[in-house]
Amino acid sequence: xxxxxxxxxxxxxxxxxxxxxxxxxxxxxxxxxxxxxxxxxxxxxxxxxxxxxxxxxxxxxxxxxxxxxxxxxxxxxxxxxxxxxxxxxxxxxxxxxxxxxxxxxxxxxxxxxxxxxxxxxxxxxxxxxxxxxxxxxxxxxxxxxxxxxxxxxxxxxxxxxxxxxxxxxxxxxxxxxxxxxxxxxxxxxxxxxxxxxxxxxxxxxxxxxxxxxxxxxxxxxxxxxxxxxxxxxxxxxxxxxxxxxxxxxxxxxxxxxxxxxxxxxxxxxxxxxxxxxxxxxxxxxxxxxxxxxxxxxxxxxxxxx
Numbered sequence: 001x002x003x004x005x006x007x008x009x010x011x012x013x014x015x016x017x018x019x020x021x022x023x024x025x026x027x028x029x030x031x032x033x034x035x036x037x038x039x040x041x042x043x044x045x046x047x048x049x050x051x052x053x054x055x056x057x058x059x060x061x062x063x064x065x066x067x068x069x070x071x072x073x074x075x076x077x078x079x080x081x082x083x084x085x086x087x088x089x090x091x092x093x094x095x096x097x098x099x100x101x102x103x104x105x106x107x108x109x110x111x112x113x114x115x116x117x118x119x120x121x122x123x124x125x126x127x128x129x130x131x132x133x134x135x136x137x138x139x140x141x142x143x144x145x146x147x148x149x150x151x152x153x154x155x156x157x158x159x160x161x162x163x164x165x166x167x168x169x170x171x172x173x174x175x176x177x178x179x180x181x182x183x184x185x186x187x188x189x190x191x192x193x194x195x196x197x198x199x200x201x202x203x204x205x206x207x208x209x210x211x212x213x214x215x216x217x218x219x220x221x222x223x224x225x226x227x228x229x230x231x232x233x234x235x236x237x238x239x240x241x242x243x244x245x246x247x248x249x250x251x252x253x254x255x256x257x258x259x260x261x262x263x264x265x266x267x268x269x270x271x272x273x274x275x276x277x278x279x280x281x282x283x284x285x286x287x288x289x290x291x292x293x294x295x296x297x298x299x300x301x302x303x304x305x
Contacts (some may be wrong), residue, residue, distance in 0.1 A: 008305040010101035014050040017285040024268040027285040031078040050097040053085035053138040059114040061128030108211035109133040117152040134183040156190030163298040196294040212236040216304035256300040259290040
C-alpha cells in the first residue's frame with residue numbers, strides 16, 4: 001500500500017476517445033503494476049467503474065471491487081478496497097471520469113461522500129461514500145438530506161464554489177458535528193460538480209485532526225489580474241495560511257492555470273512526503289479541479305493526497 005495513513009491510493013482521469021474511455025492521466029504512488037495495467041486499459045460504456053459512470057451519467061461509489069471492477073486482481077494486490085467515480089462535464093457533454101482509489105487500511109478516520117441533487121425535490125441526497133474508522137458516521141449519513149444552503153453540501157451547492165469548514169466539530173452549520181467529533185474528524189471541504197449551469201453533485205471530503213489524508217489544499221478564484229489564492233492549507237492539520245498567495249508553492253499555481261485553460265482536471269504525482277518513522281517517503285498525489293459552471297471557470301481546487 002502507498003501509506004497506511006492515506007486512504008487515497010490512486011487517482012485517474014479517463015476521457016472519451018473513439019467510443020471508449022482511455023486514461024489521460026493517473027497517479028498511483030508505488031503501485032507500478034497497477035499503473036502499467038491501467039495505461040493499456042480501455043472502457044466501453046457500462047464497462048468497469050469509469051464506463052458505468054459514463055453510461056449512467058452520475059457519480060458512483062463501488063465498495064466491492066471483486067466482481068465488476070475490471071482491474072480487480074491488481075487492485076487487490078495493491079491493497080485497493082473501493083473506488084469512487086465522478087463524471088466531469090463540458091457543458092452538457094461528458095468530458096471525462098475521475099476515479100479515486102481507496103483503501104480502508106488507514107490509521108486515521110477519513111470520509112469521501114457523494115451528494116446528489118434530487119430534481120423532484122430541491123435537496124441533496126446521499127449518493128454513497130467511502131469511510132475509514134467512521135462507522136457510526138457512515139451508518140447515519142444515508143438518512144440525512146440537505147436543502148439548498150444547509151450544511152456543508154447545501155452551502156457548497158448554493159455558493160457554487162468549494163467551501164471549507166475549518167472544524168466541523170465546532171460548526172453550528174455542520175449537521176453531523178457530534179458524529180464527526182466521535183469519529184475524530186475535523187476539517188472538511190465540499191466540491192460542486194456542474195453539468196451545464198446546474199450543480200448535479202457535491203463531493204465532500206472530511207479529514208482527521210491528526211494524520212488527515214488531505215496533505216494540502218489550495219483554492220484559487222478569479223481576480224481582476226487572474227487567479228488569486230483564496231484558501232491555502234500547506235498542512236491540512238494546521239490552521240490556514242494567513243498569506244496564502246505568498247506561502248503557496250508555485251507548482252499549485254501553475255497547475256491551477258493549466259486546469260483553468262484546459263477546463264479538465266489534472267492528475268499527477270506530487271512531491272515526496274514523510275511517512276512513518278523508519279519508512280521511506282512516499283509519493284503524494286496531486287488532483288487539480290477547475291470548477292466550471294458551463295460558462296466560466298469559477299474556481300480551481302488543488303489537492304495533495
